[in-house]
Amino acid sequence: MLVNGVEVPATLVGNLLEFNAGTQRDGADSFVVVEVTRTHTENFTLLLPGGSDDDDVYGQNSTSPLVIFGGQGADQLRGGSGGDLIVADRGRVLWFTPGSVPPLIGLTDAVLTPAQVAALEAVAVAVSGHGGFGDKTDGVEGRLVGLVITLDPTVGGDDTVTSGIGSDTILGGAGGDDITTNRGETASVADGTNLVIADHGFIDYVLLDGAPRRPRPDLVDRPRLRRGRRCHHRPRRRRRRRR
Ligand SMILES: [Ca+2]
Numbered sequence: 001m002l003v004n005g006v007e008v009p010a011t012l013v014g015n016l017l018e019f020n021a022g023t024q025r026d027g028a029d030s031f032v033v034v035e036v037t038r039t040h041t042e043n044f045t046l047l048l049p050g051g052s053d054d055d056d057v058y059g060q061n062s063t064s065p066l067v068i069f070g071g072q073g074a075d076q077l078r079g080g081s082g083g084d085l086i087v088a089d090r091g092r093v094l095w096f097t098p099g100s101v102p103p104l105i106g107l108t109d110a111v112l113t114p115a116q117v118a119a120l121e122a123v124a125v126a127v128s129g130h131g132g133f134g135d136k137t138d139g140v141e142g143r144l145v146g147l148v149i150t151l152d153p154t155v156g157g158d159d160t161v162t163s164g165i166g167s168d169t170i171l172g173g174a175g176g177d178d179i180t181t182n183r184g185e186t187a188s189v190a191d192g193t194n195l196v197i198a199d200h201g202f203i204d205y206v207l208l209d210g211a212p213r214r215p216r217p218d219l220v221d222r223p224r225l226r227r228g229r230r231c232h233h234r235p236r237r238r239r240r241r242r243r
C-alpha cells in the first residue's frame with residue numbers, strides 16, 4: 001500500500017483495510033494506491049526426463065481439426081477426420097498474426113536454433129507444446145498455424161500414429177514410429193493431402209512471407225526427411241521405420 005507515494009503498513013480487519021491515511025502537504029486528501037495480490041495454489045507432477053510418458057489419445061471420432069502432442073514416451077495417438085496436427089514427441093506449434101513475424105537470419109538452414117524458436121514464441125499470438133499446467137488453448141478457433149517443430153532429436157519414443165481422411169500434418173520425432181495417415185479411406189472416399197516428417201524437423205507456413213496459410217508450407221526441412229521425400233508432395237500413406 002502506498003500513501004502519497006510512501007509505503008505504509010496496513011491491517012485487514014474483516015473486510016476493512018486499516019491504515020494511517022494522513023493528508024497531503026496542503027491538507028488535501030491523500031493519494032492512496034492499494035495493490036491486491038491473490039495467490040492460488042495447485043499441485044501437479046512434473047514429467048521427468050526418462051520417466052514413463054506413454055499416452056493413449058482417442059481422437060478418432062473428432063471431425064474438428066486436432067492438435068495433439070505425444071511427448072517423450074511411446075504413444076498411441078489417434079487423430080480424427082478433420083485434418084489434424086500431431087507431434088508424436090516433444091515439439092511446439094506456433095500461431096501468428098499475419099505480418100507480425102520478424103525476418104530470421106539463417107532461415108534457409110535445416111534447423112531453427114533454440115534462440116530462434118524462443119524469439120518466434122515471443123511474437124506468436126498462441127503457442128502450444130510446453131506441456132504441463134499452463135499448456136492450454138485460449139479457445140480461439142480458426143487461426144492459421146505458422147510453425148510446427150520438433151524440439152529434441154534425442155528424446156522420444158516409438159510412437160504409433162493414425163489419422164483419418166483429413167489433410168494431416170504429422171511429425172514422428174525420435175524413435176521408430178509407425179505413421180498411418182489415411183485411416184478410413186475407401187475407393188469412394190479419398191484421403192486428403194498429408195505432410196509427414198518421420199523424425200526431427202520443422203514445417204514453416206509463415207516465416208518466409210509473414211503470412212500463415214495451410215496446407216502449403218513456405219519451407220520444409222527437406223534434408224531431414226526420410227528417403228529424401230519432399231513434403232510438398234503427397235507422401236506414402238503408410239510409413240514404417242525400423243531402427
Ligand atoms: Ca512420443
Ligand SMILES: [Ca+2]
Binds near residue numbers: 163166194
Ligand atoms: Ca489423412
Ligand SMILES: [Ca+2]
Binds near residue numbers: 156158159172
Ligand atoms: Ca517418436
